[in-house]
Structures are given as C-alpha cells and as structure tokens.
Amino acid sequence: MTIFFKDNQPFVEGVCINDILNSQATPFYIYSQKVITTTYHNLKNTLSSEIFFSVKANSNQAILKLMQSLGAGADTVSLGELERVLSVGFDPNKIIFEGVGKTKEDIEFAIHQNIRLINVESLEELKLINQLGQSFNKTINIGVRLNPDIDGLTLDKISTGKKTDKFGITLDQLTEFLKLAQSSHHINLKGISCHIGSQIYDIAIFEKVFTTMKKTASFILSHNIQIDYVDLGGGFGVDYGEKSNKLNITNINKLIYSIFKNETYEISFEPGRYLIARAGIIITKILTSKKNGGINYLITDAGMHTLIRPALYNVVHRVTALQNNSKHNDIYTVAGPICESSDIIAKDISLPNQQMGNHLIIHDAGAYGAVMASNYNSRGFPAEILIDKEKYFVIHRPEKINDIIKRDHIPDWLQS
Secondary structure (H helix, E strand, C coil), X not given: CXXXXXXXXEEECCEEHHHHHCCCCCCEEEEEHHHHHHHHHHHXXXXXXXXXEEXXXXXXXXHHHHHHHHCCEEEECCHHHHHHHHHCCCCHHHEEECCCCCCHHHHHHHHHCCCCEEEECCHHHHHHHHHHXXXXXXXXXXXXXXXXXXXXXXXXXXXXXXXCCCCCEEHHHHHHHHHHHHHCCCEEEEEEECCCECCECCHHHHHHHHHHHHHHHHHHHCCCXXXXXXXXXXXXXXXXXXXXXXXXXXXXXXXXXXXXXXXXXXXXXXXXXXHHHHHEEEEEEEEEEEEECCEEEEEECCCCCCCCHHHHHCCCCCXXXXXXXXXXXXXXXXXXXXXXXXXXXEEEEEXXXXXXXXXXXECCCCCCCXXXXXXXXXXXXXXXXXXXCCEEEEEEXXXXXXXXXXXXXXXXXXXX
8 A cells, every 4th residue: 555645644545644543543444445446456357367355354344345346256264254245245156165164054054145166175074065955955066175285385374285284175085075076966066276375476386286276177077077166266475575576466377378278167266365465554653662671662552452463473564654754763663552572563673763642554454454353451443444535434433442341241140
C-alpha cells in the first residue's frame, strides 16, 4: 500500500489518515480497495486461471464481498469460513472446502450446500463422505488434497507439503485412495489439489510441484477416472522487506503453459496472502518511550494481540513513522503493550525521533493480521477500515471490554 504526503498530511488513496485518527481510537487496520482490486486483476490476467481466495488470510465480510464481486472463488478451511462466504453471496460452485480436521457436521453442511468440491485429506474422511452420501442418497463431488513431499524451503511453521506434515494424502497412499474412491458409489472424484506452504520465491520449487501434479493427474486418468480440476495451491512469496528477490508471476504462467498446455482439465490457484497482505496497514500510537539496557524502546498500543506474526514466526514487518518531520533519526525497538517478552514488533530500526503520542505504521498487515488477533490481556479487537478512493468505512467495529466480559457467564453457585 502506498502512503503519500500532501501538505504534510498522510493519505491512503484519497483519504487523509489524520481524519480517521480524529474519529477512531488506535490501533486500527486500514485496507486499500484499490490495491486489492489491482492485485487480483493482475494475478488473474497473468495466470489466466481460476482464482480461489484463501479465506483464512482475511475473513472480514467486506473483504470477502469485494473478492466475490471481483469474480474470485473461495477456498475455505472451516465450517465458519464456509458460512461466511455463503453469507456474502459466493456461488456454491465457486467454493472449495478443505481442511485436515472436518467434523461430520461440517461435511454434512457442505454437502447440503452443493459446493464445488470437498477436498479430502484422509482415507477415513473419504469413507465418512461416502457413508453420508449413502444416507442422503446423493453423489458427492470431491477432490483429493495431495501431499507431494516437496519442501517449499519456507518456515517450518508454514510448511504444508512435506511427507511428515499433517496435510493431505501422501503419494504412496494414492493407489489405495483411488481404489476406495472407485468402489465408493456415492463419491465423484472431480479434482486434485496441493499446497506446500507459504512465502515461496524459488521458481524451481513451483516447477517441481507442477510437474508432480501433472504426473499425478496422468496417473489418475490412467485409472479411468476423469478429473476436471487441478488446483496448484498458493504460496506466492510476498516481500515484507526481508527479501531482495521478488517472485515474478509471469514465470509462473510460463510454467503453466509449458507443463499443462495440452491438458483439458481446468487449472486453478488458491492464493490468500498474495492478494491481501500488501493492501493492509496498522496504525498504532506510541504510549511511552523508555531505555532499558541500552535499548531505545517505543511501547505501542498495537502488539502481538494485533499482529502475532513477528512473535509467532519471528518475521519482520516494515515499520515507519506517521509523523516523520524530525531531521534526527534514532535506533528504536518497537514493542507492544502485552505482558510477554516476545511482544516485539520490530528490532533496531531507524526512525525519525519519536515521542509519546506519535503514530507508527506497521506495513503489509492485510493478511494474517486481524484474523489472528486475540483478546489476550483482555484487550478488544481493533477496528478494521476499508478505503475506496475518497471515502472510508468501518468494516469491523472496535471491541470494548464490556463486549468481552458479557461473553462470560458466572454459575449460580458463585453468585453472591
């Protein structure tokens, strides 16, 4: 997201951030509709493939409605996400339901919604779906999520495609899976998918994945099973400022053409982070500054409850100053208010001299920001704001402590 200054006032699109600050308490998230729209169209046009937005990256109803209006499908991994996308009007035929831990009730709901595919991740799940199809006297369209045993060379905590990861059907189980699918009279195997992890930059890894999926599709077709869909996942690397090399999506398109050019099944992708990360920022206020052990700390009202990625994954988000008119820079460590030593947003960064009451911008927080927020330390969820040209709208109201307290209930025997 581009933040520009006009007459020393900071703007996102045509909205002055100071106008939002005058009416909204910090911290809060801002999303740019223009960035989301442009990123989606660029990816869609470059890949010439179906795009299913990975809802887990950002599940705000307004963001989902925007994705639906752009023509995206939805990739969901829970009953809650499935209900979210249905509620904003996604065509059931453009919804995929996957996830390694679906309950019987989850699957029943998906069956009744007649969605495009339920992606199966275990042999037991396949048996359960067939049993449910029999009880409903219905043939159910499924896909199989494959675990290709390919290391995405990314963080272990976001790796999903190695044989030891919990996701998908490993290739050595595929023959057994196909035999079971063919003998299951209420199952219609329509597609295959895989996703090996996030933040992948190396084009050679994508080539390995695509080649493996092509061979697997051919293997399935040789068993007289006609598949219509091959979903190649997501994982496109987003530069948070820590990478010098950027992923060229045009090279992904070249791979698609060279590997799948003579195939009749439909190719699709399920990106999340790539579509939304760069479209979001967090505005946070400096509560106090202090110096401990030679470290200049800026303590902000945004922390690991607002953006857990730095604490959970030890990753870096770029932080800049909203008030940047000081001519002198200092080295700061930006830390949140949470009572945890891991609540550090950025270490040893250069900023114009800051003071209590100033505001900072945490960049590239559109993905895995608000969706992973928590009430830890009894702090409420921040507001989320969507900007479109010269207007903005609060798409998620900030949560007050009374909202949190009202969710708890004291039993009669503890009442005085």
